[in-house]
Amino acid sequence: MKIIKTSLLAFLFLLPLVLADLRVGFYNATCPQAESIIQQVVQKRFATDSSITGALLRMHFHDCFVRGCDASILIDSTPKKTSEKSAGPNLTVRGFELIDEAKKSLEAACPSTVSCADIITLATRDSVVLAGGPSYAAPTGRRDGLVSNPDDVNLPGPSFSVSQALQAFTAKGLTLNDMVTLLGAHTVGLVHCNFFEDRLSNFQGTGSPDPSMDPALVAKLKKLCAAGNNPTTFLDQNTSSTFDNQYYNQLLLKRGILQIDQELASDRSTTGIVSGFASNGVRFSQRFATAILKMGSLQNSSSSHLLLFIAPVFGLPSPPPATPSDDMDIKRTSTLSSTTLTSQPLPTVVWITEKSKKLAGFYPKSPLLVRAIPSTIFFDPSMIFQPLELFLLLVVLVRRNF
Ligand code: HEM
Numbered sequence: 001m002k003i004i005k006t007s008l009l010a011f012l013f014l015l016p017l018v019l020a021d022l023r024v025g026f027y028n029a030t031c032p033q034a035e036s037i038i039q040q041v042v043q044k045r046f047a048t049d050s051s052i053t054g055a056l057l058r059m060h061f062h063d064c065f066v067r068g069c070d071a072s073i074l075i076d077s078t079p080k081k082t083s084e085k086s087a088g089p090n091l092t093v094r095g096f097e098l099i100d101e102a103k104k105s106l107e108a109a110c111p112s113t114v115s116c117a118d119i120i121t122l123a124t125r126d127s128v129v130l131a132g133g134p135s136y137a138a139p140t141g142r143r144d145g146l147v148s149n150p151d152d153v154n155l156p157g158p159s160f161s162v163s164q165a166l167q168a169f170t171a172k173g174l175t176l177n178d179m180v181t182l183l184g185a186h187t188v189g190l191v192h193c194n195f196f197e198d199r200l201s202n203f204q205g206t207g208s209p210d211p212s213m214d215p216a217l218v219a220k221l222k223k224l225c226a227a228g229n230n231p232t233t234f235l236d237q238n239t240s241s242t243f244d245n246q247y248y249n250q251l252l253l254k255r256g257i258l259q260i261d262q263e264l265a266s267d268r269s270t271t272g273i274v275s276g277f278a279s280n281g282v283r284f285s286q287r288f289a290t291a292i293l294k295m296g297s298l299q300n301s302s303s304s305h306l307l308l309f310i311a312p313v314f315g316l317p318s319p320p321p322a323t324p325s326d327d328m329d330i331k332r333t334s335t336l337s338s339t340t341l342t343s344q345p346l347p348t349v350v351w352i353t354e355k356s357k358k359l360a361g362f363y364p365k366s367p368l369l370v371r372a373i374p375s376t377i378f379f380d381p382s383m384i385f386q387p388l389e390l391f392l393l394l395v396v397l398v399r400r401n402f
Contacts (some may be wrong), residue, residue, distance in 0.1 A: 031110035054189020055095035070145030314378030
């Protein structure tokens with residue numbers, strides 16, 4: 001009876017707690033310099049390559065829409081197990097080396113403290129400001145994911161209709177207004193010919209280009225793409241490197257590059273939002289800050305290690321440090337750098353979690369850090385571990401007469 005009561009209490013109180021622990025200044029006590037370290041790395045890069053803003057915005061979007069903002073997009077494929085990186089929509093995601101660089105500096109300053117999911121979020125925020133976009137306080141405290149599966153990458157495509165795209169956004173708890181606002185990120189960044197070439201000739205079997213594209217732009221893009229090698233152009237044909245509302249003005253001039261972009265200007269449900277933003281850049285900027293914060297708070301409710309957040313709430317004692325095992329070396333590499341991660345003492349619940357994973361032959365060095373899934377794992381461990389973790393947590397609570 002007592003166990004049932006406790007289970008009910010735990011479910012009622014812990015679940016919202018688990019999902020709501022992001023807060024501004026999460027690292028104030030544990031790594032006060034975290035945000036400035038990331039900012040410096042972004043500033044240095046932006047000084048020589050302003051296109052990094054587009055790269056980071058897209059990475060943040062592709063990370064948050066797949067299993068929540070958990071940096072699962074950073075996990076490398078191994079010969080035995082492919083990761084999100086190998087999914088079609090992610091093949092042209094750029095900027096991984098910047099995240100590696102920031103992570104390296106952060107590890108030197110505050111080992112095993114700052115999650116890669118927070119690095120992506122903060123670096124994106126800083127790059128938006130540098131491009132002229134809004135400045136906003138970003139809550140942190142995200143945990144890095146354990147699972148990265150290309151089959152989970154189910155992002156909207158460039159030829160989606162507004163209503164099809166909206167389904168993908170509402171599935172994440174985002175509104176139509178959020179969607180039109182977030183697509184405003186296409187005010188910066190690059191697009192490859194293969195994503196819009198179908199609009200340039202024989203559009204939907206008509207034998208002609210997409211009539212919703214300015215013929216002068218059609219001619220320009222045809223010439224560009226004919227050069228071969230899938231070249232790129234700017235998503236915003238006016239102020240391509242500045243984060244402003246010109247993207248919306250371009251849509252009103254039939255100069256959107258992707259079909260989904262252009263449809264925003266003609267679809268009855270979105271045309272008003274587009275003209276509103278086109279005429280009021282300040283409003284767009286403010287709304288963008290709100291919408292990207294909403295996107296940045298997407299979490300995967302089935303993620304097993306969300307229990308990380310609970311231990312400090314209950315003041316549970318610290319367990320012994322986790323002991324890394326070399327045969328399960330957890331490592332993330334990119335073409336430019338390699339970051340091997342270290343372990344640190346874990347809160348009790350995480351320690352229990354880690355024990356349960358070890359029992360099943362799954363033992364990451366530290367739940368705080370990005371890691372590749374050992375090649376022996378071919379399933380989503382959260383499916384099994386979440387109930388197990390909850391059970392172990394309840395045992396701890398009952399034994400403490402909670
Ligand atoms: C219906 C939703 C969306 C679709 C179909 C879509 C599609 C695309 C496509 C096809 C590209 C070109 C990629 C390439 O050629 O490499 C692109 C680029 C980009 N997307 Fe989106 N996108 C969507 C929403 C978003 C959102 C919500 C954001 C951010 C908040 C975003 C940010 C960007 C940025 C900044 C780029 C430029 C990337 C670069 O410079 O490398 N997109 N998008």
